[in-house]
Amino acid sequence: MPELPEVETIARHLRQGNAETPAIVGWYITGAELRWERTLAEPSPADFLRRITGQRITGVGRRAKYLLICLDQDTLVIHLRMSGDLRVENASDPPALHHRLWLNFENGSRLAFNDPRKFGRIWLLRDPAPLFAKLGPEPLEGQLTPDGFHALLNGRRRQLKPLLLDQTFLAGIGNIYADESLHRAGLHPQSLASSLSPEQSARLLAAIRQALTTGIERNGASIDWVYRGGDFQNYFQVYDRRGKPCYTCGTPIERITVGQRGTHYCPTCQRPTEG
DNA sequence: ACGAGCGCCTGTCGGC
């Protein structure tokens, strides 16, 4: 499910609260329960319970697609993978079928990690930096310039779509935002990164930022039962639009497989580059 | 360096 905009939206809601959920900053952890062992990547269940109990939440943030829940001594790092979701609820509510791990708070609330497909992972770390060591730059941060991005692309003989999905190249983009970015940039998903002109690279960076920013403004995309609350799905130009007319030229959107991922594009607006 | 194939899991949907 969630890519950068969805994780950012969840982080903001947990930090600031919204109509449905209160902010969790300042809450005191009285205990935890683990229902699926593999959800917890690190440390052991016993160490996790011992260490997290008694800590207070001091902040909520995001790095790439990782959600960061800052505690007094540690950082709770959560990767939602395909189907993970976080829910604030009453500790007295019966836990839902797919709750894999939850924290209990002094105020009678619970923060539950719900994850039907069990791909999600949670770490409790004194220092999360090593976990993020191989991640590429944040696409929305200013250190990444059009020239710098062109240099990064220029050094790679790789198709654009798999490269955008490579978290060590650029951090936070997933299948939806890769397709939407390439469409906005007018680039074919199978064009080679090294074939882009400086202008095309600049256009791609701007398109990525535009797609991600719009996604955040719309509170992310909600496609099925997994993640709710966003409406970016109503603004998709290519993703999940196979056979429907391109909004720019009317050509039916095509779906192909690139790097074993479903890939949507307009064959008229997104022509392959030379080389 | 790069792509393909597969494993990890459960749920939904379309075709027959």
Added chain:
DNA sequence: TGCCGACAGGCGCTCG
């Protein structure tokens, strides 16, 4: 209705 395969917002691994 039931069965069966395809497919799903991700990522780590091995193998050429």
